[in-house]
Amino acid sequence: MKPTILVVEDDNAVSQTVVALLEAEGYPVQAAQSSAEALEHLERNQYPIIISDIYLDERSGLDILRRARSLNPDAAVILMTARGSLDTVLEATRAGAFDYIAKPFPLERLAQMVKSAELSLASQDHSPARPGGREGEDAAAERLVGNSPAMVEAFKFISRVAAADSTVFLQGETGTGKELVARLIHESSPRRNQRLVVVDCGALPGALLETELFGALRGAYTGADRDRVGLLESAEGGSVFLDEIGEIDLAFQLRLLRFLQEREVRPVGSTASRKVDARVIAASNRDLRRMVADKKFREDLWYRLQVSSFRLPPLRERAQDLELLITHFLEASERRYGRGLRLSSEAMRRATSYSWPGNVRQLQNVLERLAILHSGSVVSGEAFDEAIAALDPSEKPASEGESLATAEEDHIRKVLAATHGNKTRAAELLGIERKTLYRKLERMRNVSS
Numbered sequence: 001m002k003p004t005i006l007v008v009e010d011d012n013a014v015s016q017t018v019v020a021l022l023e024a025e026g027y028p029v030q031a032a033q034s035s036a037e038a039l040e041h042l043e044r045n046q047y048p049i050i051i052s053d054i055y056l057d058e059r060s061g062l063d064i065l066r067r068a069r070s071l072n073p074d075a076a077v078i079l080m081t082a083r084g085s086l087d088t089v090l091e092a093t094r095a096g097a098f099d100y101i102a103k104p105f106p107l108e109r110l111a112q113m114v115k116s117a118e119l120s121l122a123s124q125d126h127s128p129a130r131p132g133g134r135e136g137e138d139a140a141a142e143r144l145v146g147n148s149p150a151m152v153e154a155f156k157f158i159s160r161v162a163a164a165d166s167t168v169f170l171q172g173e174t175g176t177g178k179e180l181v182a183r184l185i186h187e188s189s190p191r192r193n194q195r196l197v198v199v200d201c202g203a204l205p206g207a208l209l210e211t212e213l214f215g216a217l218r219g220a221y222t223g224a225d226r227d228r229v230g231l232l233e234s235a236e237g238g239s240v241f242l243d244e245i246g247e248i249d250l251a252f253q254l255r256l257l258r259f260l261q262e263r264e265v266r267p268v269g270s271t272a273s274r275k276v277d278a279r280v281i282a283a284s285n286r287d288l289r290r291m292v293a294d295k296k297f298r299e300d301l302w303y304r305l306q307v308s309s310f311r312l313p314p315l316r317e318r319a320q321d322l323e324l325l326i327t328h329f330l331e332a333s334e335r336r337y338g339r340g341l342r343l344s345s346e347a348m349r350r351a352t353s354y355s356w357p358g359n360v361r362q363l364q365n366v367l368e369r370l371a372i373l374h375s376g377s378v379v380s381g382e383a384f385d386e387a388i389a390a391l392d393p394s395e396k397p398a399s400e401g402e403s404l405a406t407a408e409e410d411h412i413r414k415v416l417a418a419t420h421g422n423k424t425r426a427a428e429l430l431g432i433e434r435k436t437l438y439r440k441l442e443r444m445r446n447v448s449s
Helices: 012-024 035-044 063-069 086-094 107-123 136-142 150-159 179-189 207-215 249-261 288-293 300-310 319-337 345-353 358-373 381-389 402-417 423-430 434-448
Strands: 006-008 029-032 049-053 074-082 099-103 168-171 194-201 239-243 281-282 309-312
Touching: 006 012, 006 035, 012 029, 012 107, 012 309, 029 035, 035 063, 035 168, 049 063, 049 107, 063 086, 063 207, 074 107, 086 107, 086 150, 099 107, 099 150, 099 319, 150 309, 168 300, 168 381, 179 194, 179 239, 194 309, 239 345, 300 309, 319 345, 319 358, 345 381, 358 381, 358 402, 358 423, 402 423, 402 434, 423 434
Parallel strands: 006 029, 006 049, 049 074, 074 099, 168 281, 168 309, 194 239, 239 281
Antiparallel strands: none
C-alpha cells in the first residue's frame, strides 16, 4: 500500500494541483492550507511523506519540517518554494529535508521526488547530510543571489557536498561563478576554519604548476635556493580550488590523479611522499567529456572528477534571476561608491533581453561601471547599451572632434580614478586583461612624453 502524504500549501490552486497529481499516482493524500492545520494533522497522524511550501504564514515550512522530523525521524519532507535561497536550503538540509523543489516546477519532477522518497523509506536508506557550522553557512548565504530553479539546484548541490568531503568538479562558462561556489562549499564545510587556496591552472605551465602544487626541495632546479612548500600541502586541513583544470597537460594530469587517489604529495627533487589532508574542488569552462574523446584529457581523471560534479547554468538560463541580481549589484555599488542608481523600465527590458555572454561577471561589471561613470540616478536604455558596449573600449563611440584613441584614454583615466588606481579592478571594469591595460597605459605614457 502506498504511504499517505500530507500536502501543506496556502495557495489553493497549487494545493489542488499537487493533490490531484498525487491521487492520480495512487497516493492517499490529506491537505492543509495553514501551518496550524498542518501541525494539527501531524499531532493526530503519522505521515511518511510531507510536501510543504516554505513561506506559509506566521510559521514556515521549515517549522513543519522540524516538527515532522521530531515526531517521526524517518519522515521524508519535500519543501517547495518560489523564493529559494542558499540559506534556506542549508537550513533545510541541516533539519533533514529529503529534497527541495523550486516553483514553478514540472509536475513529473515532483512525482519523481515522491517516488524516490517512497523507495528511500522502503529501504530505510535516507540519511540527511551532516550539517556544517552555522556561522560559516549564514555568512556564505549572503553572497549567492538567485531563486530560479537552476539556482535552487545549485544551492542543493552546495548543501549536499559541503559536508561530504569528496572531490568536487564544477563545469560552467566563464563568469558563471565557479570560484564563488567553490568558496561557498568550503565555507559551508567542516573545513571552513582552515585555508582555501586558489590556483589558476591555466596561468601556469606544466613544470611550474608541478612545483607550485607539490613543492620542491632546495637544489631541485636552477634557482631553488630553499625548500618550497607546495600549495596542496599549505592547504592542510582546508581546501584547494583548481580553476581551469582542463588547461593542464596530460603528463601532469596523471600526478594529479595519483594525489586524488592517495592523498600524498612528493615535492620536486624528493624521493619521499608526504600525506596531505586537503580537499580538492576543481573547475573548468571547457567540455572535458569532449576533451576525453579527443585524447586531450585523461579518462580516468575525468571519471574521478564526476563523483561530485555540477554544471553551473549560464545567466541566459536564469532569466528570472536578472532583476534580483541587478538589485543586488546596484545596492553593493551604492555601499561602495555612495551613489544610488536604478534602471529605467527600458533599461531593465534591455537587460533582461540581452544574452550576457560574459554571464554574471559581465552583468556586475556593467552595473559597477554605470555606478561610477553614469551621471544622474536613472539609467536610460541608451545609457545601458553604451555601458555594455564599453566592455570593448574599441566600440566606444568618439564624440565629434575626438579621436577614438582619445576617447579610449579618457575612459581608462576615469575608471582608474574611480578605482583609486587599482589596475586589477580597473581592468575588470574595462572588460580587458590586466596585461592589456598595462600595454595601453604604457602607450599612453609614451604618447604624452
